[in-house]
Amino acid sequence: MASGRVVSDCRLIPSEKACSVTVAGTEEEVLPIAIRHAVEDHGHEDTPELHEEIKKLLKEE
């Protein structure tokens, strides 16, 4: 799915505050934004595990 659009839906990422942010774009675009959002807005630690978890939750649009 190199050129397909994917969506990161924050409702699927376990976090303390309810959040409905979604990010759409290519995986290369979405992943860093979704990770930064999880870290800065949700206080997650920026770990390889978080990266993997967010990557797993990406859905093709």
Ligand SMILES: [Zn+2]
């Ligand atoms: Zn969020």
